Amino acid sequence: MSLARTSFTHIVVLVALVVAILAAGLGLARAQTDLKPLVDALGTGDFDSTEEAINGLAASGDPRVADILRALEGRELYLRKDDQTVVRSDGKGREPEIFDPLSGASLGTVKKPVLDRISVNNKIRRAVQAAVGTLTLRSPDADVRRSAALAVLKTREPATIPALDSAIAAETDEAIRTLMVGARGAAVLNSDAPDADKLTAIEEVQGLDARDAMQILTQYAGAPGEVGPAAQAAMDDVKFTLDAWSAAQNVWFGVSLGSVLLLAAIGLAITFGVMGVINMAHGEMVMIGAYVTFAVQELIRTSMPGLFDYSLLIALPLAFLVAGAMGVAIERGIIRFLYGRPLETLLATWGLSLILQQLIRSIFGAQNRQVGNPSWMSGSFDIGLMSITWSRLWIVVFAICVFFALMAVLKKTPFGLQTRAVTANRPMASAMGIRTPWIDAMTFGLGSGIAGIAGVALSQIENVSPNLGQGYIIDSFMVVVFGGVGNLWGTLVGALTLGVANKFLEPYAGAVLGKILVLVFIILFIQKRPRGLFALKGRAIEA
Amino acid sequence: MITQFLLGGLDRRVNVVLALILAVAVVVPVLHLALPPDNPFHVPNYAMALFGKYLCYALLALSLDLVWGYCGILSLGHGAFFALGGYAMGMYLMRQIGPRGVYGDPILPDFMVFLNYKELPWFWYGFDMFWFAALMVVLVPGALAFVFGWFAFRSRVTGVYLSIITQAMTYALLLAFFRNDMGLGGNNGLTDFKDILGFPVQAPGTRAALFAATALALALCFWICSAVTRSKLGKVLVAVRDAESRTRFIGYRVENYKLFVWVLSAMMAGVAGALYVPQIGIINPSEFDPANSIEAVIWVAVGGRGTLLGPIVGAILVNFGKTWFTSALPELWLFALGALFVVVTLFLPKGVVGTVRQFWRERSERKAVAVAPIKPNPEPEPAE
Amino acid sequence: MKEIAEGSLLYLDNVHRAFDGFKAINGLSLVLAPGEMRAIIGPNGAGKTTMMDIITGKTKPDTGDVIFEGKVDLTRHDEAEIANMGIGRKFQKPTVFESHTVADNLELALRARRGPFATLLHQTTKAEFDRIDEILETIRLTARRDWLAANLSHGQKQWLEIGMLLAQEPRLLLVDEPVAGMTDDETAETAALLRRIAKTQSVVVVEHDMTFVRELGVKVTVLHEGSVLAEGSLDAVSSNPKVIEVYLGR
Incomplete structure (x- = not known):
């Protein structure tokens, strides 16, 4: 009985494996043919066509694309001038070894002058980051998804919107979802979408971490139409949150x-x-x-x-x-x-x-x-x-x-x-x-x-x-004097008051000046209440 | 009236001390200038600076004794007045450098050029004139002392409270002067001086003159202190020290007396600082370090507070010891200094001078017993 | 209210002072005529010393009037000002300037300008020396003129303090337990001295010693728990049943 069950399981696993391998092989072959022209397109023409190729690659959803794009960003992709294909190489030596960017297989060595490094500017870099981000947005690993969403957020690339939309629909983790929605909002704001969409986008952006939201919203505060004031209002909201937290x-x-x-x-x-x-x-x-x-x-x-x-x-x-x-x-x-x-x-x-x-x-x-x-x-x-x-x-x-x-x-x-x-x-x-x-x-x-x-x-x-x-004796004495001698509650209140006062003055006056101000304050305070905040009273004390 | 007041400060003992200081003022510079360097009695350059420093410290100690020994105000922040006087002098010396600085700016000192100052801060105006700087040497410490004392004495802050807030005062100034935007050279302070009143500061003649000036200032302040402490005001001060509230009840406004002697003392400390800076060649915020001020207190304690000779003797003795220790046994100096604090407070509360005087008095009393059964103590001694 | 103060030297009305809830002075009223000598008695904690503190400006009352010479509100002045108005005080525990000589103690107390610059330039005049000699005679310390006050006996310190009071030439003397620690002879002499002083100045004496109070032969005020319990001649007061109950201890 048990033997039979085991064998059955084995068979099922075996079959599944075979199917999987076949499917993978087929997919590989298909992708290979589909992607090849797009990869080669990276190296031909101007920056615009490169960007188009990047977006095309990203749209394919192929898991190997991310690696290729990172190689592009890392300036490891070259155009092979003799056959107009794009190859990967570290470009070292007189005759560097070249690899196929998709399979990673070695293609032997070529003379250096044959290779032409594909140049990258900031726009391309942003496109790469967005593409890589969208590619990993649906990774099964939550951490990868989170960093992908962050990467996309940083680029604010309108082209990422469709990828974000599908990722948002599939996302189960609430925090990452908020992040993606925010990233989408940022991308929408950066696009030429109609004002109505942008107004929703502003709300979406507000869901982000306050510092990020602030950074994004600042850029649209002066925008024409309804977007500007809405962004301004949202900024005020976020600023309040920020201030409260700080x-x-x-x-x-x-x-x-x-x-x-x-x-x-x-x-x-x-x-x-x-x-x-x-x-x-x-x-x-x-x-x-x-x-x-x-x-x-x-x-x-x-x-x-x-x-x-x-x-x-x-x-x-x-x-x-x-x-x-x-x-x-x-x-x-x-x-x-x-x-x-x-x-x-x-x-x-x-x-x-x-x-x-x-x-x-x-x-x-x-x-x-x-x-x-x-x-x-x-x-x-x-x-x-x-x-x-x-x-x-x-x-x-x-x-x-x-x-x-x-x-x-x-x-x-x-x-x-x-x-x-x-x-x-x-x-x-x-x-x-x-x-x-x-x-x-x-x-x-x-x-x-x-x-x-x-x-x-x-x-x-x-x-x-x-x-x-050494540094503590003056401070400690100030606490004792401020709180009042012979009263532990006074010491507690004194210590907390001085600590908080110090830290609140620091952002405005700097650490040193803040400390000086506190010292001056205490010197003046002793004038008013020489026996401290919680003084013991009585004839014996006054004598 | 003033002459009468000053003459009141003289007696045989004071005259002897004054004569001694004046002799030093003449003899040491002469030994420095007139003798060839290979003569065993020649005072070399480094020693001139060293002795000059001792005399400045003696003056600081004297000023501290005036408030502590005679009025019972233990200041742990007198170094602040000393340093402020020093800074006033340092500002004058900086302005004297003129275009000879590294950056060659005719007005701005090097550190200001370095920190991108476009023009001289307002509080540097006037320091190109010696008379103005000399005035500030006493006025700036005096003003700080007045403001501080006005608040502290009027609200009857006394004892350890007062001591600690004086320490906090110098600590706050230390922090403030470390800041570059104070416009006083920040961390590095003021240095690289070239000349004073047209004479190069490093020249032997100038050194000798500065030394003589320091000795003269010490003599003058000693005389003033002597006159003050022997006046009726001096008696009130001692009364305040011994029984403050009793003094109030016979009608003296104690805070005014404290304020008077506090400001006077701060001004003297400022003069000491001003004479210190050209001889040492630098003034920086570390002079405000509370540890310096407390060290000055021990000079007074060692010499004997409540006597005017004591602080002078104490400052010279302790600093001589420090010089010797820091070159011979540097790692032991802090042990020695710490032990000095403990030993003097426990076993020598009257200090060297006070103890010697007591010894002589008791000897003469023992002799006198044979003659008359009742012999009053000839001189008041601090009870504490 | 203030009109009643008219013509009096010292006028206390409904004075209150509490320390942390303890009512040291509780509705105290007292009137002293110019030239009058008054003895104040009362058990420990009756508020005698606090009353002195309030009159001399050391302690401020919570409520109530303290008026000197019918016009000056003493609660608005500090110790030094009140002393210079002419109110002198001798403490319960004799406090003299121990590191000054007897003569210097008196010189410091002598009526003169009290400002720092005045004392700085002060030269002791012949008249002042004579006055010091005169007081030394009165307090019988001529032979101790150049002694440090620290070396005096307890009784001598008491007398020196009375001498300092005289040197101030006050219009009102507040004397707290002047005969504590004195022998019977000294006590009698002190009583005689105070009676002599009272011919020209007003005096308030706080004392426990009944013999001494009897020797003074003046009007007596009995304090109890911060207010006046009884007033009158010593005989009248000591037969008052309330006084007997709280003070004379039956």
Whole structure:
């Protein structure tokens, strides 16, 4: 039973094969004869007749035509002057080898003067692209169809309209279909079709990617009759979409910058809030976190490459511990001796930052170090016209997680309660038996540790160098000042506001001037509200 | 009244320091010009530039001490005033090049020709005249200081807040001056100077004169600072430093005092920058780097803030050390500088001069105890 | 409303000030006649120091009138201006300029032009020296004339601060806990000194020390939770049942 079935299947397959081969052979032979004159026509006469031949070839729908046309565009087709046929050759040497363009068979070698290269101008090139596009418009592979539609769209060749029409009718993929319809619209606009058709075409074009639509419509905005105003109106529509998306993109960039600022500033906000001192080596804690990531990745690369995707997860706790321990050491070793002298603390920690930078430079070298993105953090995806890189998205998510984790620590744990007590009123907290020196050391460790994990995140989007942290200290402090000291929500709002403001100013003022404007704005802002956006109030604070 | 005020700044100690600076102003140029190069006491070209640089730094440190040591305003942006003074002088020196530039344009400096400027930007007018440039050397830093101080002091921004926004100020200027369309040479700054007041800047005679001028400027500023700090205004400044709100409650408008000393200090820093540029031969945006300004703070701290001699001693000591380190052990310099910040703030808060003075006073007090049981401290010392 | 202020030296009417919801001053009204000395008592948190802050311009009230000499609205002026109008203040915690000598402390407080250029070119006159000597005599610090203020004892600092008040020649003195940390003898001397001052100037004294208040022998205002609880002679006030309940602690 089973045997019989198998044999039957075999037979069916066999027959089908035979039929297919026969059909192909017949078709081949037929095409060979049909196409030959058209191919030869490519080489004779002027550009117009060449173009006609191209369109003729395209209309044949033969799959080999695309290859021939690409050879034409690549200037590999020659007219053989002795028999007026078109051959293919790379034209190298005194006696280049020539091939039949259709079969690809070698036709031996000829002397170079016999060959005359078929010249190509822009018009021909466009015709070739359109032809190739239409030829592949109905390919079974969706990607090929998509790129074919794009190629056709670029040419805006009216001759492609019939091919597009049939392709549209057959297309099943909605996105590619829209693309084809748009390409058709573009071609219609470029043709001498009546205004009514063109008006529909404008609508069709609007279905395209806004930037492409904009580019096409701009050319017809001044057209006579109804087309011009219609194109103008369509352009305004598209422009609005474009602007909205570009604003959204800016917001995203701003949020992304803001989350980086938040990560860098939040540790500073805690230490400044609790102890009233600025740790100028805070940026170096960020830098150390980035180098911990680098070191972890190096270790993984050399000993267990399989773990690479987990490198950041391993680096996070390590960076927190290394930077946190460093912070505790700094507090115990230096800052506690300078209590009540905030300006001296500032100087001493600046000195420390110089030492740490030079230390890292001595160990790892002064040049930038490459920290790789794990696979889940590389690449990007699009939302509408926005492009979002995975690394930035993860950093935003990470910053939010850090923020709320810290919030929870400060609100829910005994340590957090004591820390808040010290922030609000140090002498009173001390009188109530809170060990303020211990709180200071732990707070400093916590702030530094968070800077360390900020470094892990930053290593994904910045060059890791000994100067990595330097650029962040002013920005971080601005965030803290803007948001208000001793208030984490203020830090969040401050970081996001400054990030978004920066990115919105950039297109108008340039990156540098934008940054200057933000700095000037904050300097003026401190005049109005010296204690920041979310200031703590009370007599103790005002004193 | 002014003479009386200035004379009030003199006493034996001030006179000694002034005499010393003036002696340097005469002796070093003479050693440079009069002795043949093979004489062991000859001061070579590079050393003239180096010593001149030290004196400029000393003047910058002095100006910084006036605000920090006497009024408690820790500026982390004094390098901005120094650089602005330097740029004003640099603009004059650029205009003096005239048609001798690489492109030979009679008016436009080379970098403008290179950047396709068609005409001189408006703010370059007048800098072909020395008196105008000299005026701008004090007015431009002074104006910036006035505007900045007006806002900052009136809204009572103090302490670390003020320090950081001064740093932000110089940082913003750093970014701005890096831009080519500032019309001030962008990244490369101003350089390739030819002559000053008609004398070639590289000539030994000019070098000697510039050095002497720097020493004289330092002496003059030292004298002015001495007079200011000994006046009643100086006492108010110290009062502000020690107990700002108390000073308000006895009727002094603290912001006006701060503004006065802040602007004065910025002008002095501008003069220092202006003397620095012709001796070094270049001014570029890196002078605005916040790190430079903080380095100047450590000169003051090392020498001893709240004393006028301290910043001068500190600037020369630290920069001498820097010169030595960067040639002998270049990779260790930042360790040394960083350690200096930590060690001085922890163990030497009064600085070298302050500590030496305290030592002498305590010695003389111990001697005096035998004579009288109660001996007041002869001189106020900063509490911080 | 303002007409009532006419003829008074200091006039506070229905003043409110809250810090983050905590009503430090809550409907406080107080009138001080020229030449009057007034003692203000009240438990901790009654708003005594905040009241001083409001009068001297350190804190702005949320609502209410603060009028000096019947015409000047003090809420529109800052500390320095108010000080120059003739309101002097001594703080609870003695604050003197520690790195200045005793004499310099007094010189800084002496009535003179307060602008930077005036002080820059200022030359101390014979009259000023004499005045400083006179004050030093009054506050019994002649022997400490050239000492740094930092080296004075706590009581001496209190006296130096009172001396600085005198040097300002204010029309109204606000004195916050002048005898904290003083011995009984010193307390008595301080009371005598204040009584002498009160002959020519108006004085408001905030004090906890009941013996001292009794020695001053003046009208007493009792503050409680930011407003006036009672006013009158010390005896009248201390027999007031409300006062006994909140302050004298029954």
